[in-house]
Amino acid sequence: xxxxxxxxxxxxxxxxxxxxxxxxxxxxxxxxxxxxxxxxxxxxxxxxxxxxxxxxxxxxxxxxxxxxxxxxxxxxxxxxxxxxxxxxxxxxxxxxxxxxxxxxxxxxxxxxxxxxxxxxxxxxxxxxxxxxxxxxxxxxxxxxxxxxxxxxxxxxxxxxxxxxxxxxxxxxxxxxxxxxxxxxxxxxxxxxxxxxxxxxxxxxxxxxxxxxxxxxxxxxxxxxxxxxxxxxxxxxxxxxxxxxxxxxxxxxxxxxxxxxxxxxxxxxxxxxxxxxxxxxxxxxxxxxxxxxxxxxxx
Numbered sequence: 001x002x003x004x005x006x007x008x009x010x011x012x013x014x015x016x017x018x019x020x021x022x023x024x025x026x027x028x029x030x031x032x033x034x035x036x037x038x039x040x041x042x043x044x045x046x047x048x049x050x051x052x053x054x055x056x057x058x059x060x061x062x063x064x065x066x067x068x069x070x071x072x073x074x075x076x077x078x079x080x081x082x083x084x085x086x087x088x089x090x091x092x093x094x095x096x097x098x099x100x101x102x103x104x105x106x107x108x109x110x111x112x113x114x115x116x117x118x119x120x121x122x123x124x125x126x127x128x129x130x131x132x133x134x135x136x137x138x139x140x141x142x143x144x145x146x147x148x149x150x151x152x153x154x155x156x157x158x159x160x161x162x163x164x165x166x167x168x169x170x171x172x173x174x175x176x177x178x179x180x181x182x183x184x185x186x187x188x189x190x191x192x193x194x195x196x197x198x199x200x201x202x203x204x205x206x207x208x209x210x211x212x213x214x215x216x217x218x219x220x221x222x223x224x225x226x227x228x229x230x231x232x233x234x235x236x237x238x239x240x241x242x243x244x245x246x247x248x249x250x251x252x253x254x255x256x257x258x259x260x261x262x263x264x265x266x267x268x269x270x271x272x273x274x275x276x277x278x279x280x281x282x283x284x285x286x287x288x289x290x291x292x293x294x295x296x297x298x
Contacts, residue, residue: 011082014089015228018081021252022227023047025234028256029263036267047227051220059216062119069115070218074225076108081228084235085159085244087251097156098146101236102139108229109135112210112222119213127209130274131193131200137278138190138197141285145180145187148293149173149240158236162244172243180292181241183285185262190281191233194266199274234258 027044034041061067082091083101109132116124150156153164165171174181190197201209211222234255238244242258245251272280 010089010091014086014091015078015081017248018086018228018231019224020048020227021255022230023051023223025230025256025259026223026227028260032260032263033267036264047223051223054215054220054223055217057216059218061218062213065118066115066213066218067118069111069113069118070214070221072111072114073108074111074221076104076111077225077228077232080104080108080232083158084232085162085239086231086235087245087248089248090159098150098158098161098236098240099156101158101232102143102146105229105232106135108225112225116210116213121213123212124210127200127202127212131210133274134190134197134200134277137281138187138285141183141281141289142187142191144286144289144293145184146240148177148180148289148296151293152296158239159244162239165243169243173241177292177296179288183289183292184237184241185258186285187281188233188237188258189262189266190277192230192262194262196266196269196272197277198266198271199277202271230259231255 024044024047026047027042030046031041031044080101083104109128113128113132116128149161153161155161155164165173165176169175193200199205201211211219214222235251237258238251238254242254245254
């Protein structure tokens, strides 16, 4: 009974920490974009205020499918979090594989798709269709890179791939396979929905797409889902290419550096059309990823 209670407290603690850290990263991103555009921007703690305000407001539901899709999306990303090592916090990540993590992230996206269909708003449907189409675009070159690393280190465990880079900074895949790291970084920009790969939200075109019909606690839950998703995607990149970390502080600093770089790079480009984004991922990133894997094999 004590072990079950301890495990439950670990799950709750890691979920709360990841959501809080993700909101902090979102605040930093808004501040960086504002400064690049020569604006002052909102305070870094603004996302926390937004979540508190949203959960204090009344929300309009659009039926069972809308509610279930929102819960499925939120639960899917939390389940994914438990299979990703966060420094010394491992939970189920000792048995978690990169393929499983990609699959669980897809479940979260499908949950959001279910919720948008339940809302009945065509702008929401357009937004989620763009998101799923873009996911199809970046996942192919990403999986090619991952299979190359799996072949190299003979393990598909995220924890095992991080441990394979132990022994010093020069053992990181950042220096062993810099081309694969750069490709994964570009794909990370697409995964996090930053420019130029933000056509799925496009406020000036489709009113923020998937969340256009969400308000109150629903929008607050989606903000928390987004914050945890950011941590999952950054943690996966840090484990695979930056050697992970032995403690949560070092791990968080690595994630923050990658997040700041992704935000700054994304702020320099205009938005791609959704078909342009898919063509981009299926062209140079995919071709170079295949060449990189052939280099690893032979």
